Amino acid sequence: IKHPLQNTWTLWYYEPDRNKSWEESQREITSFDTAEDFWSLYNHIKTASELRQGCDYSMFKQGIRPMWEDDQNKCGGRWLINLDKKQRTTDLDNFWLEILLCMIGEAFNEYSDDVCGAVVNVRPKGDKLGIWTSNADCADSVMEIGRKLKERLRITSKTTMGYQVHKDTMIKAGSQTKNTYTL
Numbered sequence: 265i266k267h268p269l270q271n272t273w274t275l276w277y278y279e280p281d282r283n284k285s286w287e288e289s290q291r292e293i294t295s296f297d298t299a300e301d302f303w304s305l306y307n308h309i310k311t312a313s314e315l316r317q318g319c320d321y322s323m324f325k326q327g328i329r330p331m332w333e334d335d336q337n338k339c340g341g342r343w344l345i346n347l348d349k350k351q352r353t354t355d356l357d358n359f360w361l362e363i364l365l366c367m368i369g370e371a372f373n374e375y376s377d378d379v380c381g382a383v384v385n386v387r388p389k390g391d392k393l394g395i396w397t398s399n400a401d402c403a404d405s406v407m408e409i410g411r412k413l414k415e416r417l418r419i420t421s422k423t424t425m426g427y428q429v430h431k432d433t434m435i436k437a438g439s440q441t442k443n444t445y446t447l
């Protein structure tokens with residue numbers, strides 16, 4: 265029999281399309297709830313570093329859309345990891361896979377329920393990895409999730425991680441959003 269996961273997860277794919285809104289360009293690929301089905305999906309699709317620049321993958325718990333406005337996301341925020349350009353070949357795919365495995369493996373202990381999902385943005389100015397949590401006001405939960413991420417990704421102090429509240433990101437889109445927490 266297959267190994268069931270604690271949650272069902274949905275993979276989304278975003279590709280910029282000048283004839284569609286941002287939201288219409290978010291496509292739901294498939295959902296899975298076993299470890300075997302995760303690996304079949306992961307091994308079947310392009311890695312993040314193979315995507316065209318401007319594209320995203322998002323993996324969220326089933327029922328949560330990969331956007332600020334979703335009820336599960338609207339009071340939350342994201343731990344954001346900014347990669348430099350050369351990390352696309354050295355770290356991007358490893359970091360993204362490790363984040364996926366942390367989520368489906370419920371690696372954040374009692375705070376795993378606060379995890380909504382994760383996004384990888386493939387961008388010319390530098391790729392980004394975001395882990396989205398549901399409540400920006402729960403400092404204990406946000407910090408514990410951030411600490412576990414740093415540990416699992418073996419991110420040293422040279423790479424800073426900032427936690428940005430979606431409400432701040434929404435209004436400051438384009439310019440630098442402030443970090444409510446940093447690790």
Ligand SMILES: CN(C)c1nc(=O)c2c([nH]1)N([C@@H]1O[C@H](COP(=O)(O)OP(=O)(O)O)[C@@H](O)[C@H]1O)CN2C
Pocket residue numbers: 286287330331332333385387437438
């Ligand atoms: C419901 N809705 C419209 C809506 N809901 C959302 O949740 C949401 C957006 N729009 N996003 C739009 O993408 C632009 C680039 O953000 P980026 O994170 O790709 O980053 P870059 O600037 O491309 O590096 C954002 O500026 C925003 O326009 C982003 N976003 C998460």
